[in-house]
Amino acid sequence: MGLKTPLYGTHVQQGAKIVDFGGWDMPLHYGSQIEEHHAVRRDAGMFDVSHMAIVDLTGGRVREFLRLLLANDVGRLKTFGKALYSCMLLPNGGVIDDLIVYYMSETWYRVVVNAGTRDKDLAWIVKHALDFEVAVVERKDLAMIAVQGPNARGKSATLLLPEQQAAVLELKPFFGAPFGSWFVARTGYTGEDGFEIMIPAAEAADVWNRLLQQGVKPVGLGARDTLRLEAGMNLYGNDMDENFHPLESGLAWTVAFEPTDRDFIGREALERAQREGGRELVGLLLEERGVLRSHQKVLLGGASGLEGDVTSGTFSPTLNRSIALARVPKTSQPAVQVEIRGKLHAARIVKPPFVRYGKPLIDIS
Amino acid sequence: MSNNIPGDLQYTKSHEWVRQVHGEAPNGAIEIGITDHAQSALGDLVFVEVPDVGRVLQAGEACAVVESVKAASDVYCPVAGKVSANNGALASKPELLNEDPYGAGWLFRLEAGASARASSLMSASAYETFLAEESK
Numbered sequence: 104m105g106l107k108t109p110l111y112g113t114h115v116q117q118g119a120k121i122v123d124f125g126g127w128d129m130p131l132h133y134g135s136q137i138e139e140h141h142a143v144r145r146d147a148g149m150f151d152v153s154h155m156a157i158v159d160l161t162g163g164r165v166r167e168f169l170r171l172l173l174a175n176d177v178g179r180l181k182t183f184g185k186a187l188y189s190c191m192l193l194p195n196g197g198v199i200d201d202l203i204v205y206y207m208s209e210t211w212y213r214v215v216v217n218a219g220t221r222d223k224d225l226a227w228i229v230k231h232a233l234d235f236e237v238a239v240v241e242r243k244d245l246a247m248i249a250v251q252g253p254n255a256r257g258k259s260a261t262l263l264l265p266e267q268q269a270a271v272l273e274l275k276p277f278f279g280a281p282f283g284s285w286f287v288a289r290t291g292y293t294g295e296d297g298f299e300i301m302i303p304a305a306e307a308a309d310v311w312n313r314l315l316q317q318g319v320k321p322v323g324l325g326a327r328d329t330l331r332l333e334a335g336m337n338l339y340g341n342d343m344d345e346n347f348h349p350l351e352s353g354l355a356w357t358v359a360f361e362p363t364d365r366d367f368i369g370r371e372a373l374e375r376a377q378r379e380g381g382r383e384l385v386g387l388l389l390e391e392r393g394v395l396r397s398h399q400k401v402l403l404g405g406a407s408g409l410e411g412d413v414t415s416g417t418f419s420p421t422l423n424r425s426i427a428l429a430r431v432p433k434t435s436q437p438a439v440q441v442e443i444r445g446k447l448h449a450a451r452i453v454k455p456p457f458v459r460y461g462k463p464l465i466d467i468s
Numbered sequence: 469m470s471n472n473i474p475g476d477l478q479y480t481k482s483h484e485w486v487r488q489v490h491g492e493a494p495n496g497a498i499e500i501g502i503t504d505h506a507q508s509a510l511g512d513l514v515f516v517e518v519p520d521v522g523r524v525l526q527a528g529e530a531c532a533v534v535e536s537v538k539a540a541s542d543v544y545c546p547v548a549g550k551v552s553a554n555n556g557a558l559a560s561k562p563e564l565l566n567e568d569p570y571g572a573g574w575l576f577r578l579e580a581g582a583s584a585r586a587s588s589l590m591s592a593s594a595y596e597t598f599l600a601e602e603s604k
Contacts, residue, residue: 120511136537137512325511325538392559394515394535418514418537425515444533444540 104128108153109246109304113311117321125219127154129324136325140420143293143330144461147252148322149314154218157242157301158228161211168235169204169212171367172228174349176359180206186277186290189357191227192369196348196376200224201339201357203290205279213286215247217339231368246307250319251297251330253461256289258317259298262310271298292327294334294459329417332426335386335455341397342384342414342428350376351430353384353455380433384414386455387427388465389441391448394418395427399443401450404436413441421458422467428455471599472504474570479503479595482544485570486589489577497552501574502534502543502565505599510536513562518554518576525549525578532575534565546589549580 105128114121119130130151132139142148160169169177175189185206191199200220205213216224229239250259260268267282274280276296279288286301302310315321328338335353337343343352350358350373358373359365389395395416403409411431419426431439431452440447453465473479478486483506487499507513515535525531525545532543554576558564565573590598 131538132511135512137514329537392515393517394540396540418535420537 106154108151109307110151110153110248110311113308114151114321117315119321119323122324124154124324125217127218129154130321132323132325133321136323136329137420139320139322139326140329142320143252143295143322143326144421144458145253147250147255147258147297147317147319148326149255149311149319150249150251150322150327151246151311152249152299153246153304153307155247156216156218156221156224157245157247158214158216158225159207159211159240159242160214160228160232160237161240162232162235162237163210164235165210165212165237168232168237170365172231173202173204174358174367174369174373176362176365176367177204177206177212178362178365179359180204182206182278183208184274184278184280184288186279186288190343190349190354191224192348192367192373193345194368194372196350196369196372197345198339198343198347198349198352198354199227199345201337201343201354205288213242219340242301244304245301246304247299247301248307248311248314249291249293249297249299250314251291251293251295251322253296255295255297255319258314258319259287259300261317262313274298292334292336293330294336294456295330295461328415329420332415332417332428333419333421333456333458335428335457337384337428338415342430347430348373348376351382351384353428382411382430383433384428384430386453386457386465387413387416387429387439387441387450388422388453388457388467389425389427389448389450393425393443393448395425395441395443395450399427399441401429401431402440402442402447403431403434404438407432407434409434419457421461422463422465424467426457471508472570473592473596473599475592477570478546478589478591479598480544480546480589481598484543484546486546487570487574497577498547498549498580499574499577500543500546501569503595504569506534506541507566507569507573510534510539510541512537513565515540516558516562516565516575518556518558519545519551521551521554523551525551534562543575545578547578547580549578551576552579553577
């Protein structure tokens with residue numbers, strides 16, 4: 104018996120196959136994972152992401168606190184409602200978690216962290232918040248539904264009052280705003296357009312069922328994983344963790360080294376790592392039949408003898424090929440081999456994302 | 469959970485099914501696949517690897533691989549024998565295994581001696597009991 108979100112009963116009612124995910128009883132799929140994947144790429148799907156932890160940080164020095172705590176710089180957030188993706192690092196540069204932070208007001212930021220890392224994240228945040236007199240409040244009273252796909256925003260908007268509909272459709276990417284009891288953000292984890300909607304837990308089942316009536320298809324964790332991997336997005340615990348820093352996890356773009364006078368936890372270690380080079384996270388496309396999986400060995404081209412590892416691998420329903428993220432020594436040779444059940448298979452290093460807005464972005468010929 | 473168990477087949481604890489095929493090879497042949505329960509537990513299949521024709525297999529040997537979106541799973545040869553045919557259609561249409569696990573989704577055929585067939589295979593009713601025990 105695991106933890107349950109406010110939508111657990113709804114999932115069971117709607118035929119979900121339930122699995123344990125980081126201590127939570129979550130839907131894996133509602134019948135066909137591949138159909139759910141295509142629904143998000145072609146129309147609209149919804150995910151229960153209420154297992155993720157929503158944490159409100161408030162106080163007069165909250166901005167100063169987050170500029171120390173996060174590798175990305177909340178100083179870049181100039182407009183209320185704007186969101187920022189960032190890693191939270193250990194002093195040695197290892198990734199404690201990846202998160203999204205919303206700039207709610209001068210004295211209020213909201214962060215959303217992963218379910219599996221909730222306890223250690225909160226402990227880390229609270230420990231450092233004390234020095235800044237920042238209050239840390241987990242919003243267990245809120246549920247969260249991600250509605251994703253080309254028709255996701257339009258279908259979601261119909262649930263709001265007429266006077267709210269135009270405004271919610273005008274939200275720019277990576278912005279959020281309150282609409283009555285909802286907080287709606289134009290963010291997601293699929294490579295499609297859409298919203299992530301935070302709502303009071305008591306309203307969650309009603310909102311879910313009204314979205315269902317609009318033709319939004321329930322989507323489980325299985326398709327969530329294939330969608331995020333096609334979109335080239337990292338999964339914490341697979342593609343990054345405390346043993347690797349963001350620069351070898353494809354996340355250099357999320358580290359704000361400028362301005363140089365901003366100190367953040369992990370900065371020194373990352374500056375050292377920058378000078379040393381080392382490994383990088385790349386995309387892989389399998390050239391043959393088969394399926395790439397995490398922990399498979401990647402052999403680099405030529406007689407280098409260099410090796411890496413697949414960190415996440417799957418079958419891509421959009422490309423009809425197997426794709427992966429892999430951590431490998433830096434190389435200029437795109438041709439590699441992957442060991443699958445003792446046999447070597449040809450694969451090619453490509454630049455993620457593999458798929459964006461329903462369209463393949465890599466050449467699969 | 470989908471749970472169709474045809475009465476005319478035999479079953480293994482690792483969720484393979486075995487069908488006697490008369491009139492093929494000197495002593496007839498047996499056809500092997502995975503059960504409805506197995507395909508349902510695996511989810512959408514995206515890759516199937518079947519043994520080459522002519523390969524000699526021991527009972528209990530891992531001889532085929534079925535991969536769904538989420539995981540790879542081995543298929544074990546229920547009885548010893550020599551592969552006489554394999555289902556090439558699965559290479560391009562692995563979903564046949566989800567749609568029709570006892571028909572179009574068959575995996576391979578074996579030439580097996582009569583002695584090999586009188587093994588520890590379960591009847592449909594025994595397999596049904598086994599599944600009920602397993603899910604407790």
